[in-house]
Amino acid sequence: MQSSTAHQMSSSDTRNLLVTISYVGTCFHGWQVQKNALSVQEVFQTALYKIIGQKPDIKGCSRTDTGVHANMYCISFKCSHPITDDHLRMALNRYLPNSIAVYDVREVDGDFHARYSCKGKEYVYKVLNSSTRDPFLEDLALLYRYKMDENLLNEAAQAFVGTHDFTSFCTMDNREKGDLTRTVKYFRVERNGNIVTFTVAADGFLYNMVRIMVGTLLSISQGKFKESSIKDIIDAKTRKAAGPTAPACGLYLNRVFYDI
């Protein structure tokens, strides 16, 4: 009986945790564990193991590429260790490198999954529009030396908003299967001094989608495409129709949306 009760307690004590972090992407080869390269997932797993002595299956909200940053990134995993949420947050901040910060640890419903429960995400792409680099934005923004009319680009980008097949804005690899339709909720291009920020939210993003969107808008800025060309590029449904993939360094996962 005792043994059975202990087992029941242990089982009911397993909590599903949601951890919210931010990280500087330059320090990592993306989220996912891989051979011969340091990933955020690996560093997080190592820190977690040192604290709770367990190696739960941890789920990230998104695959992110090498060099892509996160102002907000969400992780979920099952935890049967009795540590409180706040102590776990503080311990993770001690054990993780300074390139990662943990903002929040909280218990969520048992069926919550950082990736599959996600209702949408917001990305930001930062461009330093200057003739000279900024040492404080090294690897944190794309340096773009030419004239850029943010109002013209903001107008052009409105063609992304809505539900479309985004095949033209997707790097094809074996990740992307099935339906390439996504719904873009908003797309804003704004200037603050010499920083031009591209902000886009969607229910989901294809591989390299934001970077190809930004690369295409930069091509419009350079006069390589017409302002009104986005609709035609979407309709073409081929990667070749769009502009280049903008570098990873300017991209930030900025918000992750859940119904919790």
Add this chain to the structure above:
Amino acid sequence: MQSSTAHQMSSSDTRNLLVTISYVGTCFHGWQVQKNALSVQEVFQTALYKIIGQKPDIKGCSRTDTGVHANMYCISFKCSHPITDDHLRMALNRYLPNSIAVYDVREVDGDFHARYSCKGKEYVYKVLNSSTRDPFLEDLALLYRYKMDENLLNEAAQAFVGTHDFTSFCTMDNREKGDLTRTVKYFRVERNGNIVTFTVAADGFLYNMVRIMVGTLLSISQGKFKESSIKDIIDAKTRKAAGPTAPACGLYLNRVFYDI
């Protein structure tokens, strides 16, 4: 005759140049060349030599400590190479590491000296007032986890403004000789979200002066000194009366003033 003319031309072609840069202080052991540590001056001299094949005596506007950043830093030197100002700016940006950027190169009067011609400077000290670190501000701001009332500190800091003997706000070493009187033109403490910025301008600064001023204001924030204590600390004329020296990582040389 030819030789004499050539000599005269060469002499009249020696220009006095003012170069304006910014740099991330984390990457350097301050401005001044030293044994066994990389300084901004050494890196700048090396780049300049590669471009013009000369090693002029280069003057920096200020000694800065290890880890202190510069949004604006000024350098002057004599140059007899015929390179144009704009080409020199571009070449320096190519040869210097990405932690330094060159914004401007211009000819100035022959008697201009980056340090002695300086009429004043403005420093900024950045504090991240948050319970959690920000990976994007690592080594770029002081993390201060406690409650901070920026309006109270701004009030308290007004006692710094004016002409005072700042002995209490100076680390004594063999650098500081003679008169320790300086004139503080303004001192502002402002908040933008969780970033609290201390901005101070003066005709000159003693060694560690801004860092001790900020350290003393943080002591006021923690209740270790009264709000009204700055005047008494100035009057005490001893370093022991003031608070601790705030870390270098939050300090930025922000503006350098000249009459040109």
